[in-house]
Amino acid sequence: MATSVQPTPSASPQPTFRAGLRAGVPIAIGYIPIAIAFGLLAQSFNLPNAITLSMSFFIFAGASQFITIQLLMNGSMYWEIILTTFILNSRHFLMSASLSQRIETTSQKLLAAIAFGVTDETFSIASIRKETRSGVFVFGLNTIAFLAWNVGTWMGVFLAFGLPDALQASMGIALYAMFIGLLVPSLTTRPVFIVASAAIVIQAILHWGVSPFFPISDGIRIIVATITAAGIGAILFKEEEVA
Amino acid sequence: MMSLFLLVLGLALVTYLPRLVPLLWLKELALPAYMKxxxxxxxxxxxxSLIFPGILSSTTTASSALFGGVVATVLAVFRVNLVIVVIGAVIGVYGFQTIL
Structure with missing residues (x-):
């Protein structure tokens, strides 16, 4: 399971940071084409370059950056955009809460730096790797993700051409493949299998059963499915050491 | 331009706060066992929750996305390196879309 009982050799910060960078390579592969697409989209709407680049630099949240551009072009009010982003990204609250129990680092500065880089993708890797008890590892992981996201944005803005259409469309699978690659090996234990299955069933109900009648944002669906499935796990599996 | 930049800062703030608050303050609390x-x-x-149903709309057609998902699952079952899982799925989708 995720946290094994191996004793941690007290590694010096340097190799752990590098291990984090290496662990983040699959994220970088997935982020660059999406960030290029983001830069191109912003360009096509004539958003000032400085604004596009500072979005990736200061916000660093893929889905909400795309939605922000969409909403800006629809002429939405700023407070609507801010509220939408807050709702969409509040799922990271759950992820940071989960990480807070795993990371043993106590330096407030390092924790504050790590917090900035919590995304669906960095969290998914950090939560599966045992090195995550070291905050420096997570910082390395977040750093490569952040660099890839920003380099991709610059490429989209300044090179102003993307990958060939067919390849761009195929790259859309990259981050989902990463999620699958992280989840599948953990499914061998019964509690994890049941929690993951519950989340998928709840998502299906929300997506096909509820959304058509009562629109729910993706962010809210993910939060509801996550809380319910993890809650089911916490109630069903009292005795087992789960993670 | 200035107001757009203030918007970006506002967005940065509402994105950062949910990421920051639990990491800084939840660590110090002794959480009950069920919470852990x-x-x-x-x-x-x-x-x-992230995989499904999002994966279905990740490529141009749901069928090519499903094929990519199957490729990733098979590779993951054999526990190959994560980079290979990602690249394998991309090649799978590319092949699926090119051939069909």
């Missing part, structure tokens, strides 16, 4: 179990299940619940 709940949080330990979050990674798997999040992964599953």
């Amino acid at each position: 179990r709940f949080l330990s299940f979050i990674p798997y619940a999040v992964l599953a």
Whole structure:
């Protein structure tokens, strides 16, 4: 399971940071084409370059950056955009809460730096790797993700051409493949299998059963499915050491 | 331009706060056992919720996305390196879309 009982050799910060960078390579592969697409989209709407680049630099949240551009072009009010982003990204609250129990680092500065880089993708890797008890590892992981996201944005803005259409469309699978690659090996234990299955069933109900009648944002669906499935796990599996 | 930049800062703030608050303050609290179990299940619940149904609209057609998902699952079952899982799925989708 995720946290094994191996004793941690007290590694010096340097190799752990590098291990984090290496662990983040699959994220970088997935982020660059999406960030290029983001830069191109912003360009096509004539958003000032400085604004596009500072979005990736200061916000660093893929889905909400795309939605922000969409909403800006629809002429939405700023407070609507801010509220939408807050709702969409509040799922990271759950992820940071989960990480807070795993990371043993106590330096407030390092924790504050790590917090900035919590995304669906960095969290998914950090939560599966045992090195995550070291905050420096997570910082390395977040750093490569952040660099890839920003380099991709610059490429989209300044090179102003993307990958060939067919390849761009195929790259859309990259981050989902990463999620699958992280989840599948953990499914061998019964509690994890049941929690993951519950989340998928709840998502299906929300997506096909509820959304058509009562629109729910993706962010809210993910939060509801996550809380319910993890809650089911916490109630069903009292005795087992789960993670 | 200035107001757009203030918007970006506002967005940065509402994105950063949910990421920051638990990491800084939840660490210090002694959480009850059920809360710890709940949080330990979050990674798997999040992964599953992110994968489905989002994967279906990740490429141009749901069928090519499903094919990519199957390729990734098969590679993951054999526990190959994560980079290979990602590249294998991309090649799978590319092949599926090119051939069909």
